[in-house]
Amino acid sequence: MLPHRSRLSVLVFLLPPLALYVIAVLFPILQSLVLSFFQWDGITDMEFVGIDNYIRMLTRDDIFWKAFGNALVYLAVCLFFQLGVSLFVANLLTYVGRGKEVVKTLLLLPAIISTVAISFLFQEIYSFEPSGLINQILEFVGLGNLATPWLSNVDTVLVAVSAPEGWRFLGLYMLILYAAILAVPKELEEAARLDGASSWRVFTEIRFPYIRPVWITTMIMATTYSLRGFDIPYLLTNGGPGQSSELLTTYMFKTAFRSTDFGYASTISVFIVVECIVAVGLIFLLLRRRSDVTS
Amino acid sequence: MKHKKRLAIAGVAMAATLTLIGCGTPAGPSQEGEIVGREISWLLSRPADGGIITVVKEIADEYAETHPGFALNLVTTPDRPSYLQKLETLAAADQLPEFFDTDATPFTRKLVDQGKLVDVEALLKDLDIYDDFRPLALDYQRFDDGSLYMVPFEFEMEFFWYNTALFEQAGVTVPETLDDFADLCGPLRDAGVIPFALDGQDGWPLARYMSYQPFRLAGPDYLNELKRAEVELSDEVGTHASEWLAELGSSGCFAEGFSSQGYTDARDLFTSGQAAVYQIGTWELAALTSPDLPEGVKGNIDFFTLPTVEGAVTADNDYTVVSGIGMGISQKAFDPLVEDFLKFLLSEYSDRIVETGHMSPIAGSDVVIPEGASELYARALAEVDNLGDETAFPWDTQLDPTTNSRLQQDLVLLVQGEITPEQFTKTIDATLAENAPKFFD
Numbered sequence: 001m002l003p004h005r006s007r008l009s010v011l012v013f014l015l016p017p018l019a020l021y022v023i024a025v026l027f028p029i030l031q032s033l034v035l036s037f038f039q040w041d042g043i044t045d046m047e048f049v050g051i052d053n054y055i056r057m058l059t060r061d062d063i064f065w066k067a068f069g070n071a072l073v074y075l076a077v078c079l080f081f082q083l084g085v086s087l088f089v090a091n092l093l094t095y096v097g098r099g100k101e102v103v104k105t106l107l108l109l110p111a112i113i114s115t116v117a118i119s120f121l122f123q124e125i126y127s128f129e130p131s132g133l134i135n136q137i138l139e140f141v142g143l144g145n146l147a148t149p150w151l152s153n154v155d156t157v158l159v160a161v162s163a164p165e166g167w168r169f170l171g172l173y174m175l176i177l178y179a180a181i182l183a184v185p186k187e188l189e190e191a192a193r194l195d196g197a198s199s200w201r202v203f204t205e206i207r208f209p210y211i212r213p214v215w216i217t218t219m220i221m222a223t224t225y226s227l228r229g230f231d232i233p234y235l236l237t238n239g240g241p242g243q244s245s246e247l248l249t250t251y252m253f254k255t256a257f258r259s260t261d262f263g264y265a266s267t268i269s270v271f272i273v274v275e276c277i278v279a280v281g282l283i284f285l286l287l288r289r290r291s292d293v294t295s
Numbered sequence: 296m297k298h299k300k301r302l303a304i305a306g307v308a309m310a311a312t313l314t315l316i317g318c319g320t321p322a323g324p325s326q327e328g329e330i331v332g333r334e335i336s337w338l339l340s341r342p343a344d345g346g347i348i349t350v351v352k353e354i355a356d357e358y359a360e361t362h363p364g365f366a367l368n369l370v371t372t373p374d375r376p377s378y379l380q381k382l383e384t385l386a387a388a389d390q391l392p393e394f395f396d397t398d399a400t401p402f403t404r405k406l407v408d409q410g411k412l413v414d415v416e417a418l419l420k421d422l423d424i425y426d427d428f429r430p431l432a433l434d435y436q437r438f439d440d441g442s443l444y445m446v447p448f449e450f451e452m453e454f455f456w457y458n459t460a461l462f463e464q465a466g467v468t469v470p471e472t473l474d475d476f477a478d479l480c481g482p483l484r485d486a487g488v489i490p491f492a493l494d495g496q497d498g499w500p501l502a503r504y505m506s507y508q509p510f511r512l513a514g515p516d517y518l519n520e521l522k523r524a525e526v527e528l529s530d531e532v533g534t535h536a537s538e539w540l541a542e543l544g545s546s547g548c549f550a551e552g553f554s555s556q557g558y559t560d561a562r563d564l565f566t567s568g569q570a571a572v573y574q575i576g577t578w579e580l581a582a583l584t585s586p587d588l589p590e591g592v593k594g595n596i597d598f599f600t601l602p603t604v605e606g607a608v609t610a611d612n613d614y615t616v617v618s619g620i621g622m623g624i625s626q627k628a629f630d631p632l633v634e635d636f637l638k639f640l641l642s643e644y645s646d647r648i649v650e651t652g653h654m655s656p657i658a659g660s661d662v663v664i665p666e667g668a669s670e671l672y673a674r675a676l677a678e679v680d681n682l683g684d685e686t687a688f689p690w691d692t693q694l695d696p697t698t699n700s701r702l703q704q705d706l707v708l709l710v711q712g713e714i715t716p717e718q719f720t721k722t723i724d725a726t727l728a729e730n731a732p733k734f735f736d
Contacts, residue, residue, distance in 0.1 A: 039733070042387035043405055060729070062722075063701075128552040149552025152495075154713055238496070241554040242708035257380040259697040259730070260402055 035266035053267040078226035081166025086174035107171030119235035126150035180214035332364025336392035339371040340378035346651030398692040401734035413624040416443040432618035432656035445621025447656040451576040453615040454598040480546040492570035494561040495554035498703030508536035510687040524731040529720035537716035544710035586667040613683035697730040
């Protein structure tokens, strides 16, 4: 039992953010949930349609399933950069003596550049006619036959729109993981090295197990952000060509604001919420089980 | 930091909620009473530095001199999807400004049915200016029941512009029918030229191509029936149109990677002499007749109108003629000031817009040809005297928004050869069956 003054402090400090959370997060989610059972175009009366929107989404809407598949690929590409490459770079940085700060700053830079600027940048990089950076490099190294309009080719466009998002926040996650690696007790590593452990073993046996909680948090952050990814694909290709780079988020946005089908868009948004919750649950489940096995 | 973020989110959420709160009852038009100066707004989707905004601003300033307190606030969002999003949100909140740009889309029809727009036909007749408008300019703004709720501010014809030197080089001539288009592409490709410049990013230019065959083969009614799902795109007409587009794609008629090329990319391909044909309206005349065009292009641009087809039901001089996005007038905000300003605006507009080198939707004022422009400028505009009575309506203003999006997306796949004409028509028919009833019941 908390003393009276402490209880008051808890109330004073916790209630306002809790109230804001309810108003700003829970309430809109609940509102979306309610709206998902209606057909509504924003101007005429709402019409209750029961679970028809859900039936439509799950059984009659091929774009939805295409967008869902695309969202998973988008997630995979983002996680590759934000968890894989960033961990590799963070680990590498601990061995670098000079220029560490410069590398960190350079890698962090894209995170503070506006999305629109990044989109323009990649539009040029991927360009085919006139030849953009990637196609020029391919030409230069003699792989000109691989040159393709990256954003118009249905086989390459999805990875092409996902990579900028992964690259953009690589620096941020790298910094978090780098900080975690720095906190690994030096004496443990030194002892291991004295016993003849290689850098790889130091990483797998000492560093990674030590930073696992941070890595899980990073994974949850990266996963939920990626599942909600919207701006770069929307700006680069607007989901095209066809639906080749359509994500659930861009599809939801178009359904709401182009088709003025707010009810159905809410149904998709409910699905995105559920998808995020399931993803976080799965991460916890899998990683906890694995740590149970290893401990 | 967290609190700040939450506050921001709460702010956005509350704003969104407030804007989404239902609609009120529209007030009747109040044309009687005293004119009281106040600020009025026009939400536009036109180029910020374009002729229309410049001319309107000029006229509004003059009106303000004699009407103290009056000001016209012009808010433009040239990017159409962003604009429509703003418009829809404001409409949902019943906060439409005095004037706002919109096409005769199914969404606007809903606003009309809710009594939110002023009847423009009645208003123009009241102002005694109705008969001065070019009939095609008004027809473009009409809903398919003939009612008119938008004022046009443009009048443009759409042509196929072509580079005579490149045609000669490839040994091809102007196609006589639409079905001859694909035959152009092989020789032009062999000559190292992109046959047709196309802005694939925006969706509407390719949808124009989709509209041509049905317009020629079945007339303007086809679209009216199609959008209601009364005919199927998988019928003979729709199938022919889809196969024609697929053939254009497989014949290499469009640039590789056209789907990520934007409006100016396509124009630049043509004006730099890399592409041989460019479909666009007379609004681009200044760029097409500019004295700054590179050698090899300058003096080599000519045009042809929409070719016919075998068994065509529309005349050769019927093709796409547009009067641009129209201006709707909010019924709720309509008062003597708005009416009086509109009267002044329309009486002054025509003589001034022609000075910018553009045609006016109001007949009677001759366009002032920009200095240095080639003879093509006047020759192209002279086509206005040869126009027929029918217009090939752009499909993007007529179809329900969901079908429209799907059509534009899948057209790219059709032309790129990712889907067959059969798959294409089947998908569009299914989308129409699902969505058309929501707008046209």
